[in-house]
Amino acid sequence: MTTAQILISKPQVSPKQIAAAGFGLIISAIIVIGMLGGLFVNTLLSQGQFEIQELQNRNITLADQQEILTQDVARLESPDVVLQKAIAIGMIPSAGSAFIDLRDGRLIGAGVDPVLAEPDPNVVTVVIPE
Secondary structure, rough: OOOOOOOOOOOOOOOOHHOOOOOOOHHHHHHHHHHHHHHHHHHHHHHHHHHHHHHHHHHHHHHHHHHHHHHEEEEEEEOHHHHHHHHHHOOOOOOOEEOHHHHHHHHEEEOOOOOOOOEEEEEEOOOOOO
């Protein structure tokens, strides 16, 4: 039997081919890193948008609460409510105002005794002639 010789040849890879493959790997890595960076930035921007939306909703809610509180304060400041609360704690409405003349200590004005609901004899009503 005759045997045939088998020739094993070494692959012929040139340094240019190795450099081209290395360059391709570097470019591919740069592209992948760039895409991952873009994805990361996009994710951060999306989170920022969600936070902005949440803060805007909270701002609207707080503005509504402020409006309600402003209306409550306006209602509680009305003269009718103040009068009712004053009467509830035992205050007596004034029938008029009187002033003290500091020169001689007399009371001047339309004074009425609030308890007796009659003119107070200690108050002098000054009539200014026209």
